[in-house]
Amino acid sequence: MSDLLIERRDGVLDITFNRPERRNAFTRAMYGEMRRLWIDTAADASVRVVVLRGAGGRAFAAGNEIADFVETEDVVGYETWIREMLEGLFALPQVTIAAVDGVCVGGGLAVATNCDLRVATAQSRFGYPIARTLGNALSSPVLFRCAEVFGEALTREMLLASRLVGADRAYGAGALVACVEDRAALDAEVGALVDGILAASPVTISASKQQLRARAHLTEIDIPGEDELLHAVYGGPDFAEGVRAFLAKEKPAFGRG
Template identity: 30%
Template sequence: MSLVLVARDDAVATVTLNRPEAMNALSRALRGELAGAMRELAADESIRAIVLTGAGERAFTAGLDLKELGADTSNLGAANATDADENPVKAIELCPQPVIGAINGVAITGGFEVALACDILIASTNARFADTHARVGVMPGWGLSQKLSRLIGIGRAKELSLTGNFLGAEAARDWGLVNRVVAPEALLPAAQALARDIATADPAMVRGYKRLIDDGYALAFAEGLALEQERSTAANRGVRAEEVESRRLAVIERGREHAG
């Protein structure tokens, strides 16, 4: 049985973590399959957006397989690898296409970090988030200690990380961690619809814009503005007036369709 399922529908790929009997826990084998699947999709120019979810309704992923770690902590070294071969978070982050996390159940510790590697998060009402690193006694190595505070504020991040308490879907939305909360049966359709919306935009523009947002977010604000100016000047130099006009008309037509 494959631990990671990949389904392609035109320009959208849906990746499913497939260990529902183990709450989609990130065994070494699953981590390797997930990293491999994301690398393969990253290289596929026909795929314009990716949805990442978990099998079942109980868990997106419960994080690193603690039973496996309990038997052999040498797995921690591989889990923290900085390249995309062993580290699924790095593989997700390196995808040039936007990745939408459809959080169908619990996202715990390493699973929380996998969720935070996604560009956009949509949660079902079953979703819950928890950082139990402090309780398990393992320091995060996939970015949670730095990403979470930047997303929800340092005080809230410390509350979650130092208690190990769970954060429900609605609170996660209120804190700005997820974009929206939907019923479980609506989760995958909503995520895939959003992916299809993204897929209708120019793929080179989407990839370049995603990279600009991510690269700028890692900088101080003034440096980010300078980066935008630099890339904008380089990219917009080649834009032709007739292209702008045709795209302007397409935007107007799309707006009318959405209004209807």
């Protein structure tokens, strides 16, 4: 069975990340399929809403499949390739909804923050605990999107304190449209959102999305020297230790290189 389940129904494209045994961690193949899917969907006028979910009830998506980093010579180039996929998601003319039930961290959070709307169950948690796990760093566009959605204070807590943010706090910060009790309520809330979008003016939605994209680009300025910064991080001892410890299921010993 595919790691990316795709279902089309009247005006709606449903996408389910389907690796529940790995908490739906994204593989290189999944990223490649999403890249192609966004290109095709952007040109498909029959689709008005895109809904993204995670299978299994434990996670929306728990970051990247770490083994892919081991097999990648240019990790910064791989991250750039992933960021291009995220930009394709963000640029879709359709309304995009992340339906979160469980952990939403790392690459999963990057996908969710590049959607237009987010709904989550009360047990869901969000974050970038990379300072305690892999010892890598986010690219500035990914970091800025998180700050735009969750606010700077929660983004700093996620990254600098390595804390996961509960759905109640995410809702209070305005990052979620709704925080609901369980999966059944999540499906009902997403269904209500979809029905409302399908009943709305496509012209108004299209114009609004173009304006919001323009606003976002004003805040996502390039940081001078970022490529060198990221190459130093990914080529350094902490990232090597983080990957080794993750695969060995051990606690990393950072700062000893």
